[in-house]
Amino acid sequence: MTTLGQWAADSERAGFDAVGVIDRLVYDNLEPLTALAAASPTSTSVTTGTPSSPWSAPTR
Numbered sequence: 001m002t003t004l005g006q007w008a009a010d011s012e013r014a015g016f017d018a019v020g021v022i023d024r025l026v027y028d029n030l031e032p033l034t035a036l037a038a039a040s041p042t043s044t045s046v047t048t049g050t051p052s053s054p055w056s057a058p059t060r
Contacts, residue, residue, distance in 0.1 A: 004030075008039035011046055018047040 011019050019039060021032045030038075032050040040048055 002038050002042075004035055004038040005042035008046060008048075009042040012043040016046060018049065019043075020049045020051070022051055 008019050019036075021030075021035045023032045029035075036048040036050070
């Protein structure tokens with residue numbers, strides 16, 4: 001299991017409803033949707049998202 005996958009699975013077991021990542025332009029890191037794609041298969045009930053994704057915006 002990847003580190004990101006373990007993080008999502010651990011979050012789910014701890015009772016979290018959602019996990020998210022942010023996009024940092026200054027630091028070397030994965031693109032947010034790539035990171036969430038690595039985390040998603042390891043959980044069954046947590047929601048994933050980023051602050052810049054359209055589905056993270058509040059619904060009206």
